[in-house]
Amino acid sequence: MSATENRNPAIEVEDLVTHYGKVEILHGxxxxxxxxxxxxxxxxxGSGKSTLLRYLLGLGVPTRGSIRLLGKDITRITSTEMHELRQNMGVAFQGGALLSSLTVGENVQLPLNEHTRLDRKTxxxxxxxxxxxVNLGGFENLMPAQLSGGMIKRAAVAxxxxxxxxxxxFDEPSAGLDPVVSAELDELILRLRDALQMTIVVVTHELDSAFKIADRITVLDKGHILMTGSVDEVRSSDSERIQSLLNRRPGNDEIHADEYLARLTGM
Amino acid sequence: MAEPDSRNSVYLFVEHTGRVFIRAVEEAGYLCALLIESFFWLICGPFFKQPVRSPAIFSQMMAIGIAAAPIVFILSFAVGIMLAIQIIYNLRIFGAESQVVGGVALSVTREFGPLITSILVAGRSGSALAARIGTMQVNQEVDALRVMGINPVRYLVSPSLMAMLIMLPTLTFFSDIAGILGGALYASVEIGLGLEAYAFQTLEILKMDDIYQGLIKSVVFAVIISLIGVSNGFMVSGGAEGVGKATTRSVVLSISYIVVADMIFTYFLNR
Known part of the structure; x- marks a missing residue:
């Protein structure tokens, strides 16, 4: 049991079922x-981890289940309550998602402009x-197009x-970054937890990064949670699927020949 | 009940027509919802502490209106000359060339001013709106706005709609003046009608209703251009190719709707 498990839950997901069209993506x-x-x-x-993140962010309405963020069920709250809750949520998207028409400084100021009445100087x-x-001091007047991939991600964190x-x-914070920049981002995530006591959810498939920063790990596969546990518990899991994932071995899903043929021919 | 034969052409035609109809109804509903939500934020935003920012409106007014003024002037001026050429050519048969003043003034203010301006703005700003919002959609910038608690309709659509509602009638009025000026210059060269006399006759012939008719049309066209542009932008999927498709679709649909709406307006306003 990790030390953080004695604390109050910040995020609780219960029996979450979601669909994309007619296809069920997350199965409870x-x-x-x-x-x-x-x-x-x-x-x-395709395991459903990005889908799970979208629903945690309130960007979709689930078919069934509940998602409680800071004690509020976002599947049932009013838009005003959601608006207030969003001021307590920060997201660093995979590509940064900085507004390309604004400078880096204007991007960082955007939430302050929208949610506070602070004066311009403040x-x-x-x-x-x-x-x-995020080690980007002095870059506030540059446009996002003038930054490298790692700098965009750090500006998005700011x-x-x-x-x-x-x-x-965080959505795939290490994706597309060299190992040094990736390690810097890992350090930054740890600093955010330790210095600002943030509750942090990171969606990733980078094992080194995950093992370095995780308090606990949830392993998803085909829309199901295979296990949730500490780094050591996940590493020592005897689940074949988890070990395949950890050792980067392709999964050997069994496919019925007739079913496969029917899928190919559409009959 | 027997299963319909999927190869039956009648069945396929009915199915296709049904799908197109349902999609059209869905899109119309989406456009109405977008329009209502945009006005909601423009009017009620301040009461929810989420006002539509005036700098965003001014910035859009610059892009939609001020930046388009030179090209609107050139095109409208050219249309004014063309109208004068055609009208003088036809009136010469009856020896009534001097009646060109009324022909140009009424055609420009009631029809060509709003139409030319709207088609130009649809091609210029409607496509830019679709491309901008489409790119933001692809780059997850729209999701980022939502997550930051910034309503994308309030942040992206309301300022554009407001700017379009102010600038399109303004550009239309500007286009009216440019068109009449073009006609006047041609008439002064072709039939020797002085500019002062031309202006005096124009003011005598034109009624406020003629100008209002064009301006009312331009307000409706402004709504069409904004909504078609932003709705196509929000519906983008599939990366850069999707953005390109949405941009093209937005221009084609905007111009088509503008021409059809113009026809309907002209019919009802002139009965």
């Missing part, structure tokens, strides 16, 4: 993330402070933390 997912914990959601491509100082946290949110979500 249950997950709890405690306050101040770094939870890694891991899985292969907002500029706060944005500069957050850019310093924007996500500018309101000092309680919940922070």
């Amino acid at each position: 997912v249950n997950m709890t993330v405690h306050e101040g914990e770094i939870m890694i959601i891991m899985g292969g491509s 907002k500029e100082i706060m944005a500069r402070m957050k850019l310093e946290v 924007r996500a933390i500018v309101m000092d949110p309680k919940l922070m979500f």
